Amino acid sequence: MKLSDRQNQIIEIIEKLQPVTGEAIAEKIGLTRATLRPDLAVLSMCGLIDAKPKVGYYISNKKSNRDIIEKLSAIKVSDIKSLPINVTESTSVYDAIVTLFLENVGTLFVVEDEALKGVISRKDLLKASMGGKDLNAIPVGIVMTRMPKIIYCLEEDSILEAAEKIIEHEIDCIPIITHLPNNKVKAIGRISKTNITNVLLEITK
The missing domain is CATH 1.10.10.10 (Winged helix-like DNA-binding domain superfamily/Winged helix DNA-binding domain)
Known part of the structure; x- marks a missing residue:
């Protein structure tokens, strides 16, 4: 680029x-x-x-x-991508929060039969936690961002292109996708502000 x-x-x-x-x-x-x-x-x-x-x-x-x-x-996003952390649409908000902490990530991908259905961020989970509702009874499918509103990048995209999307849309992490049949997509990785910052530090050193 x-x-x-x-x-x-x-x-x-x-x-x-x-x-x-x-x-x-x-x-x-x-x-x-x-x-x-x-x-x-x-x-x-x-x-x-x-x-x-x-x-x-x-x-x-x-x-x-x-x-x-x-x-x-x-540098392509495929060179520095991290593994996606996936949950299902029926996963409870409580279990999603636990997964977020155990995996030490800020974003979870919602997947069904390998197809990416949605993305759920810390902000989404925080909003769902407000109001004193039973978090075990709320599925993440209610609070996630669904396709086609998900911001994503492709394996061949440069990390500069990914950085522009992260900055423009004010998000912490975006999925790296590949296309499946029937107009579906699969998350094969993720790239975050942390990934990009680490590369910048390596280059400047």
């Missing part, structure tokens, strides 16, 4: 006007600050730009950081 046209445009604007605020960049491009947030986050993560509070964005002076994006582009 190379920089998108919009990301290149952002860098050009910063080079000309640095330091420049995110709002000013958005105004130049004709978009909202919220729309540019994932692009700015990825460019910052890769070390291409830096930012100072109340000052704005500027081009990073570290030439070595320019190589980071090329290295990240070459």
Whole structure:
């Protein structure tokens, strides 16, 4: 994955006007600050730009950081994926919470006959826990996010593409899927903020 046209445009604007605020960049491009947030986050993560509070964005002076994006582009999510932790749609919210702690993960995948049916996060379980209801009587199928609203990536996607999705949709983890017959998908792995952070640390070292 190379920089998108919009990301290149952002860098050009910063080079000309640095330091420049995110709002000013958005105004130049004709978009909202919220729309540019994932692009700015990825460019910052890769070390291409830096930012100072109340000052704005500027081009990073570290030439070595320019190589980071090329290295990240070459790493596929399949290279760093973790195993998916699955439950069934009938699993109780209580058992899902126990699984979350035992497996030390923040997201569970809901699977039926190998097909990915839904995703359940810590936030979903927290919401279900409020109100004093019997958590053993509530199946995760009631509180999970269902297909086709699930954000996912493919094995051949770069970790930069995964990072953009995580940032844009404000989630902690996304499934890596492969397609099954009858328009169904199977979760063959997961990639999280932790996976990506570990790669960044390795590269910068």
